[in-house]
Amino acid sequence: MVTEDKKKELLERLKNAVIQYDEDTAKEAAKEVLDVGMNANDAIFNGLVSGMEEVGRLFEAQEYFVPELLMCADALYAGLDILKPHVQQLDLGVKGSVVIGTVEGDVHDIGKNIVKMMFDVAGFTVYDLGRDVPLDKFVEEQLKTDSDLVCLSAMMTTTMVGMKKVIDDLRAKNPNVKIMIGGAPVSQDIAEKWGADGYAKDANNALKDAINMISSLKKLKEEAEARKSR
Amino acid sequence: MIKIISARDRVMKLFGGEEIDRPPCFSGMGNVTAEGLKELGYKFASIHLDARKMADSSATTYKLFGFECGVVPFDLCVEAEALGCEINVYAHLEDILYPTIKKKIIHTEDEMDIAIPSGLQHRGRIPLVCEAIRLLKKDIGGEVPVGTYVLGPFTLAGQIMELNDLLKLSFKKPDKVGRLLDALADAVILVAGEYEKAGVDYITVREMGATSDVLSPRVFKGLILPYLKKIFEKISVPSVLHICGKTNDIVPFMAESGARAISVDQKNDVAESRKKLGKEARIFGNYDPYNVLVAGRPELVRETVRKCVNDGVSAVWPGCDIWPTVPPENFKAMMEEIRKDGR
Numbered sequence: 001m002v003t004e005d006k007k008k009e010l011l012e013r014l015k016n017a018v019i020q021y022d023e024d025t026a027k028e029a030a031k032e033v034l035d036v037g038m039n040a041n042d043a044i045f046n047g048l049v050s051g052m053e054e055v056g057r058l059f060e061a062q063e064y065f066v067p068e069l070l071m072c073a074d075a076l077y078a079g080l081d082i083l084k085p086h087v088q089q090l091d092l093g094v095k096g097s098v099v100i101g102t103v104e105g106d107v108h109d110i111g112k113n114i115v116k117m118m119f120d121v122a123g124f125t126v127y128d129l130g131r132d133v134p135l136d137k138f139v140e141e142q143l144k145t146d147s148d149l150v151c152l153s154a155m156m157t158t159t160m161v162g163m164k165k166v167i168d169d170l171r172a173k174n175p176n177v178k179i180m181i182g183g184a185p186v187s188q189d190i191a192e193k194w195g196a197d198g199y200a201k202d203a204n205n206a207l208k209d210a211i212n213m214i215s216s217l218k219k220l221k222e223e224a225e226a227r228k229s230r
Numbered sequence: 231m232i233k234i235i236s237a238r239d240r241v242m243k244l245f246g247g248e249e250i251d252r253p254p255c256f257s258g259m260g261n262v263t264a265e266g267l268k269e270l271g272y273k274f275a276s277i278h279l280d281a282r283k284m285a286d287s288s289a290t291t292y293k294l295f296g297f298e299c300g301v302v303p304f305d306l307c308v309e310a311e312a313l314g315c316e317i318n319v320y321a322h323l324e325d326i327l328y329p330t331i332k333k334k335i336i337h338t339e340d341e342m343d344i345a346i347p348s349g350l351q352h353r354g355r356i357p358l359v360c361e362a363i364r365l366l367k368k369d370i371g372g373e374v375p376v377g378t379y380v381l382g383p384f385t386l387a388g389q390i391m392e393l394n395d396l397l398k399l400s401f402k403k404p405d406k407v408g409r410l411l412d413a414l415a416d417a418v419i420l421v422a423g424e425y426e427k428a429g430v431d432y433i434t435v436r437e438m439g440a441t442s443d444v445l446s447p448r449v450f451k452g453l454i455l456p457y458l459k460k461i462f463e464k465i466s467v468p469s470v471l472h473i474c475g476k477t478n479d480i481v482p483f484m485a486e487s488g489a490r491a492i493s494v495d496q497k498n499d500v501a502e503s504r505k506k507l508g509k510e511a512r513i514f515g516n517y518d519p520y521n522v523l524v525a526g527r528p529e530l531v532r533e534t535v536r537k538c539v540n541d542g543v544s545a546v547w548p549g550c551d552i553w554p555t556v557p558p559e560n561f562k563a564m565m566e567e568i569r570k571d572g573r
Contacts, residue, residue: 066444067401070394105320105327110394132318132330157520157553158328184443184475185520 002036010038014047014079019054021071026079033083040086048079049121066110073117080121087123098210099141100151101129102183103162108155111183115151115206124210135162139169142177149210151200154183164194171195178213182206237298238431241375244512244544245432245468245490252571253545255535255564256299258377258434258470258493258514260551264326265558266290274554275321278305278329281358285365291552292374295561300370301377302362303355304551305329306436309381309421310389312354313347326554336391339399342410344390346417351424360428367429375431379472380422382437383414383457397444404453415457419464426467434470434493435461441475443497451483462488470514474549478502485511495549496521504542514547517564524553528563535567 010033017026026048033043055072058064064072098119102109109131119126127145129137142150150170154160163181170177181191182200191199197213200206232251234240240254267274270286277283284302291297307317307329316333336342347353359378366376381389387396387410400407422433440454462469471484472493481503484492491512494503498516507513515538517523522534538546546568 062442062446065442065446065449067397067449070398071401074398104323105325105330107330108393110397113394156328157550158326160520161553161555162325162327187521189521190525 002038006036007038007042010036011043011047011050014043015051015054017079018048018051018072018075019058021068021075023075023078026075027082030079030082034086040083044080044083044087044121048076048083052076052121069114070110073114076117076121096148096210097125097127097145098149098151099127099129099138099145099147100153101133101138102131102153102155103159103166104132104134105162106154106156106159107131108183109153111155112151112153115153115182115200118206119210135166135169138166139173142170143173147177149178149180149213151180151182151206151210152196153181154185157185160185160190163196167194167196178210180206180210180213236372237374238372241298241545242431242468247510252568253539253543254298255546255568256297256375256377257301257548257552258299258379258432258472259301259436259548260304261291261297261299261301262287262304262554263291263294263552263556263561264554265556265561266294267554269294273324274326275319275323278303278319279355279358281361281365284358284362285369288362288366289369292370295558296565297374297552297561298565299374299377300366301379302366303359303378306381306385307331307389308355308359309386309417312350312356312421313344313390313417315390331389334390334392339395339403339406342391342399342406344410344413346413346420350417351420356421356424360424363425363428363430371429371431376429377432377434378425378430379434379436380418380425382435382440382454382471383411383418383461384454385437385439386414386418387411388439393439400445400449400453404449408453408457411454411457412460415460418461422461422465426465430467432468432470432490433465434472435465435489436472438472438474441473442477442479443475447479447483450480455483455487458487458489481506481513491544493547493549497549500538500541500543509542512544513542514545515543515549516541517546517548519548519550519556520553523548523560523564524556526560528559531560531563532567535564539568539571 010029013029100116102112152163167179178197180198181196188199198209234251240250243250272283277287288300288302305328310331311317314335315331317329318332319329320327440450468490470491470493471487471489474495475497477494477498485507491514494515496516496518500516
């Protein structure tokens, strides 16, 4: 049985490995978590993710910039890849699936990848369409996978407008799907105007918002089913 | 009494440090409009590949709305293409999508020591852009200034290799990135020199990849600025350095680059930048090209002109390319409002 002290030490190492973008330490600590029989779920959320939360704060405070963020993400994935196969049940209260991609005409995918990482750690099933994705592809993939959520990203004003078309098409085909948009030129105002359910200011915000959306969606579904069975 | 004989005269005097009657309203970035394309019957995808269409499309923005410049090209792939990248112009689509890079030339860290191809200035669409500059000069060059742009070395590096890798390497291996930027600065100097020969009045260097939304001011100063300086030293026509996003922390470095003017977007607090740089500095900006010019009501369009001028811009200048679907009444309102300032 792993001692509380050892547990604390490993969580601290995972957390710091992410903050200090140290992939090797993240891997070593993750392996040790498994060796000593510590709970992988605990290691992900109280180690890796809590490191990423600190990174988010450093980013907001402009101590970290995008290069640091990318390197921290690499360290997180280094640990996550080892721990994930050993996770029995991720417990965030809600699980869901998401279609994510950068809209056609836009080849910038860094923001999208950071958001994707948050869904990955939260145990969502992620269908990543990549970048420069033809607009129809989002609708097609959502229908095919019956995903709860579609996330659209655009880095440039020039491509952002394509998102409106995807939103309209998705709504026409599946009124219940939740849609979230994000990217440098996007604002709350635009999200509301175009009828998106959520607007991702950043990755943290994207995940919180996504969980809320899916919870409300699941609740609606349950209510509908309860009515049917009555 | 200040005598201004044309919009071109005003802009050139501004660059030369002479007194002018009012700030000009112009741009150093893409300025094509859907209205102009409709008038000409051109498809968006076609205007990047034909000098005549490129020049004509650009000229309509002056002819229809009185915008005080003509600028070619419209996309950001010209230099990368000349260096050997493949581009996608989305010819199969009716929508307005700007060309992007389909195939990059650097795939791994080991491939970063590139040699600039000989005769770079004759490769890809550079001769086409030169021809468009000549045509545009002939058409409207007597009335308005004709400009063009090149990418800054860091932004160009992000076109020819994965941005993800470039960003991480600029942290892990700055020497290696520095060598690449040095080579790309040479490439940019060659291209800019060719545009000068074609007769362009001013050149904007777009280094938006190095914005403080992405890179720390420290990295900007240490890694990017030296190569921007190298470029501006070699540009002989008036030059502008454009960086979008959060730029308040780096405007002093931008001003140090050797550019004749700096260009910022709506995320810059221009009143503060003006305070920092003093009244002599030429600051172009920071008109919001989408949320105001496209999506705003004409009242907001006018108010924003006022705000830019009151905050202290030297020229009212959109923070990015004109978004083509700009409503004609908004464009006209912007130009009307700036003309009120004429003395």
